[in-house]
Amino acid sequence: xxxxxxxxxxxxxxxxxxxxxxxxxxxxxxxxxxxxxxxxxxxxxxxxxxxxxxxxxxxxxxxxxxxxxxxxxxxxxxxxxxxxxxxxxxxxxxxxxxxxxxxxxxxxxxxxxxxxxxxxxxxxxxxxxxxxxxxxxxxxxxxxxxxxxxxxxxxxxxxxxxxxxxxxxxxxxxxxxxxxxxxxxxxxxxxxxxxxxxxxxxxxx
Amino acid sequence: xxxxxxxxxxxxxxxxxxxxxxxxxxxxxxxxxxxxxxxxxxxxxxxxxxxxxxxxxxxxxxxxxxxxxxxxxxxxxxxxxxxxx
Numbered sequence: 001x002x003x004x005x006x007x008x009x010x011x012x013x014x015x016x017x018x019x020x021x022x023x024x025x026x027x028x029x030x031x032x033x034x035x036x037x038x039x040x041x042x043x044x045x046x047x048x049x050x051x052x053x054x055x056x057x058x059x060x061x062x063x064x065x066x067x068x069x070x071x072x073x074x075x076x077x078x079x080x081x082x083x084x085x086x087x088x089x090x091x092x093x094x095x096x097x098x099x100x101x102x103x104x105x106x107x108x109x110x111x112x113x114x115x116x117x118x119x120x121x122x123x124x125x126x127x128x129x130x131x132x133x134x135x136x137x138x139x140x141x142x143x144x145x146x147x148x149x150x151x152x153x154x155x156x157x158x159x160x161x162x163x164x165x166x167x168x169x170x171x172x173x174x175x176x177x178x179x180x181x182x183x184x185x186x187x188x189x190x191x192x193x194x195x196x197x198x199x200x201x202x203x204x205x
Numbered sequence: 206x207x208x209x210x211x212x213x214x215x216x217x218x219x220x221x222x223x224x225x226x227x228x229x230x231x232x233x234x235x236x237x238x239x240x241x242x243x244x245x246x247x248x249x250x251x252x253x254x255x256x257x258x259x260x261x262x263x264x265x266x267x268x269x270x271x272x273x274x275x276x277x278x279x280x281x282x283x284x285x286x287x288x289x290x
Contacts (some may be wrong), residue, residue: 050224050225054222110254110257112246112254113254114247125232
């Protein structure tokens with residue numbers, strides 16, 4: 001069914017206190033906690049979106065990656081039909097654990113609504129959609145590892161069936177200060193063929 | 206009452222993660238929602254939890270929040286009159 005060629009327009013990786021955009025390191029700081037790293041990255045990229053600081057770590061990670069890849073693509077006069085297809089291994093477990101702690105003591109039972117709203121992994125897609133005014137398809141999958149075969153087929157399906165003009169795909173994994181984000185924008189043009197081999201290569205770089 | 210107002214400003218900035226707002230920037234009569242500090246519905250729920258956790262005040266009717274959370278001034282007045290801790 002899928003016959004037309006699709007391409008990776010741009011990609012970025014965020015891990016170990018570094019942001020790499022299209023293969024080039026664009027931000028790096030010395031070892032620090034993710035909260036500090038994400039705040040400094042937000043400042044470095046001159047993002048003006050105070051709600052960022054209310055997000056959980058998984059959403060901050062996804063948001064930062066999306067910010068870099070979708071920034072150049074935003075035309076306020078054109079409806080942005082970019083679908084979002086993300087995946088990870090730990091779902092929203094990091095926030096789930098934090099929330100569980102807040103309700104585990106019956107004598108000190110004060111569940112936080114602001115934490116609770118992030119106890120689903122796909123909330124990060126909502127944050128990106130609100131930021132970039134996307135009313136497009138979005139889905140979040142849980143896999144043991146980055147799954148380039150599934151991601152390629154699903155993104156191509158969205159493009160071929162014209163459900164989307166572009167697809168922002170991502171592996172955004174966060175648990176207990178360990179994090180990796182690999183985001184890439186798939187469309188009809190670009191420097192890299194969108195296929196399993198390229199995805200594996202870019203993900204492992 | 207002045208100390209309570211300062212305490213509330215600090216707590217709001219910290220609990221609601223208002224990273225871009227300094228305590229000194231908040232005036233006693235600034236609107237907390239809408240055009241003021243721009244708080245949202247989740248923030249309102251957090252403020253209700255804060256009243257319970259820090260001051261022992263349980264809001265039975267969440268609609269009361271609209272009046273109580275108008276500003277630091279109204280919050281401080283309500284807490285001052287109803288706190289049990």
